[in-house]
Amino acid sequence: MIQVKELTKIFKDRKRGEVRAVDGISFECKPGRIFGLLGPNGAGKTTILRILSTILRPTSGTALINGADVVEDPLKARRQIGFLSCDTKLYGRLTPREMVFYFGRLYGMKEDAIARRAEEIFQLFGMKDFIHRRNDRLSSGMQQKVSIARTIIHDPPVMVLDEPTFGLDIMASRAVIQFIRKCREEGKTVILSSHVMAVAEKLCDEIAIIHRGRILATGTLKEHQERTGKEDLEEIFVHLVGEENGANIGH
């Protein structure tokens, strides 16, 4: 369960002055469902997810991760989260096994619990052959699997995924999509961001369309279609952005 309340993040930029990357956003993600943040680059998706994973602190507002406040108790919130993005890379000189154990230990798990859980994950993703090879000598598909294993070693109830299939080849991106669906089956709360409409269409139970730090509309794909009278997400998106701009001009 994720509850986002009036979240705002202002960056100070020397050239542009104050930038409202996230502007008073509120939404809720429920367990067993996949929540998608959809929007172009620079819409504020990554900033929202970084705040949820406590890497960044919000300027105002907050979010609760299974009840843990990201501002008040970031360490507790982090333990509830598995965070994966294209910016969370692997330590090249460690092996997948060492990598997974390192993070298991940092999440406060006992050695035998890590060993059991790691065994399960390596089995599930077919990683057995390469868990003793160095990360920097693995293919990108293998590396993505290691990243996923690192994300879920502590069996978090909430998954925060920033552009999870971005830059992956077909095999790696298939593995990720299967993994995301599996999380839903297990009843985890999943929030993901994407600028690719197809990914959102295929995966998400609920989609929030984001533009310039604000949510333009939230709902299932069907609700979006009914509301705008458009078929696919791309057109829905263009329609909503046009509406927003029109409203701005109207003011």
Added chain:
Amino acid sequence: MNLRNIKIIYRKELLDSLRDRRTLISMVLVPILMFPVMILGVGIIMGLVISKAVQKGSKVVIVGESFGESLASKIQEKEGVEVVEMENYEIALRKKEIQTVLVIPKYFEESLARADSTELRILYDEAELRSQMAEKKLREVILDYRDEVVSERMTSRGIEKSFLEPFVVTSVNLASKEKMGGMVMGLFLPYMVIILSLTGAMYPAVDMTAGEKERGTLETLMVSSASRKEMVLGKFTMVFTASVITALLSLLSLFATFALGSSLTISILEDFPFSIQPLGFVTVFFMMIPLSAFFSSLLMMISIFAKSSKEANSYIHPLVFIIVLPAMVSFLPGVELNSLMAMIPIVNTSLVLKEVLMGTYHWGNIGLIFLFNFLFAALGLWGAIGLFEKETVLFRV
């Protein structure tokens, strides 16, 4: 703060560093090889150059040989000296065809016979090793000859030798063998060890912070449930370890080099009174610990701020120059340790190491410096943690 997390991060960084060739080179290879290569290498090369120069001997032109035949014959008898004849001797000297020229004035022997004073002139080239050596040899022969002339004149006038030498002066050096050895060591060892402990910490500090930003692993670490403070402390401990290991290895290597050097009696180490007490060694190492901690925290601060390894390195290079100067204070004669100096980081260590190596132990100052340097390290560490907790620093664009 959770000690277990600091330990987990430290162990991982240690493993990671031990697999990194560049860390191993700067932490292990450089401190071990630096001194033997520098000291023995320079010694061997100097020895070769000198022995080659000795073998070749030196060519001397004597101008006005006929005015001082007895002196000229003495020069001809001297080993390693070859008397040659040449017209344009000054040009030949510049072209290194000959090494020295002796100019004997007109009527030299006549003026000796009259017991007058006159002048002999040696031309040589101070910038040339062979010419320098030839000048020395020539001077030896001439001074011997002068003593002969003087004692002849004295006997002919019935004067005793003690008339000219009413007493002899003998200086007795009471400095212990340790102090003499320590003096030579005390000049440059503090500087060397201080700089090496800095360079040993440099690469890991940059790699673990700015390097991680660059490679995208820092964000991975930040979503783990370790706190920012624990991350800095875990990484700092590893940088500190690297620095202390570098200092220790460079000390061991230095002592081994001197021991080996004096047993090989390589020319510059010949009769080098080398002997350092174990207490001196231990104290030097002990004093390096807080300084290493200070360097580690300083380097951490800089490289946490930097966006990339490249940027970190460009900040660290000027820092090295800033640190080299106070580290060189041990070279300055007459700069003594006092309680004011004890409060200046780097200067205090350089001076206290020099004192310890010369066998002087001011335990009060030693304790004071130890504490002060740890205090500076703590300040640096506090700064590093502060920077690491700032998202504007971690996500600089």
